[in-house]
Amino acid sequence: MKYLVPLIFIFTSLLGMSQNEAISVDVAKDNDTLIFFVSNNTDFTQDVIFTVKDLEGLEGNTNPLLKRLNPQVTDIFHKLKITGPYNYNFDFLNEFPKEHLINEAFTVGDDILLNKGIVIFEKTDCGRCQTTMTYLNAKNKPYAKLNITDNPMYNQLMWELLELNGYLGDSVKTPVILVNGAISFSHEDLEGFLEQL
Numbered sequence: 001m002k003y004l005v006p007l008i009f010i011f012t013s014l015l016g017m018s019q020n021e022a023i024s025v026d027v028a029k030d031n032d033t034l035i036f037f038v039s040n041n042t043d044f045t046q047d048v049i050f051t052v053k054d055l056e057g058l059e060g061n062t063n064p065l066l067k068r069l070n071p072q073v074t075d076i077f078h079k080l081k082i083t084g085p086y087n088y089n090f091d092f093l094n095e096f097p098k099e100h101l102i103n104e105a106f107t108v109g110d111d112i113l114l115n116k117g118i119v120i121f122e123k124t125d126c127g128r129c130q131t132t133m134t135y136l137n138a139k140n141k142p143y144a145k146l147n148i149t150d151n152p153m154y155n156q157l158m159w160e161l162l163e164l165n166g167y168l169g170d171s172v173k174t175p176v177i178l179v180n181g182a183i184s185f186s187h188e189d190l191e192g193f194l195e196q197l
Helices: 128-138 152-164 190-195
Strands: 009-011 024-032 033-040 046-059 065-069 074-096 116-122 143-145 178-179 182-184
Touching: 024 046, 024 190, 033 046, 033 065, 065 074, 116 128, 116 152, 128 190, 143 152, 152 178
Parallel strands: 116 143
Antiparallel strands: 009 024, 024 033, 033 074, 046 065, 046 074, 116 178, 178 182
C-alpha cells in the first residue's frame, strides 16, 4: 500500500526518473523536513540501498540505508531537517533478494519457476535464441522464455543469476538457459548442449 501523507509539495521524477522505472524516488517537503520516498514499481521484491549525499543546508542521518521493498510499494528512506538553503544528491542500487533467486518457489512472468524445467533468457532478433526454441519445439520439450530486450527486469534478473553463479564478465552470448535451476550460457557448441537436454 502506498503512503498517503499530507505534504506541502512533492518533487517527482527527479534526475530523469519516472514512475515507469523499476525504482523511483520522490522528495517531499513538509515544513522544515525533506522526506525521501523510494518506490518499487515492479512486480518483484527488490532490495534497495539508498544514499543521500553532498548535503547543503540539510541535517540528519545520511548513512546508506538498505530496505526490502515488496512489489508496488513505497516507503520512506530518509527524513532530513532543513537548516537553510539546501541542495543534495542521491543514488541507489536495487537488486533481487539473493535468497529468492535460489528459492524453488521464486517465480517470474506467468508463474514461471526458475528452478524447474527449462527457462530461456532470450533477446529479440537473436538467431541462437531462435535456433534453441526451434529445436525444443521440434523435440516437444516444454520451456519458458523471458525476453531481456523487452523487459529490463528480466535482463537484471539474468545478470544477477549469472553473478550468483560466479560469472563476473560484462558480456554474455544468449540464450542464457536454466535447466532445473542450473545456469548455462555462452555455449560454444549450442547444438551439442541442446542434444543433451
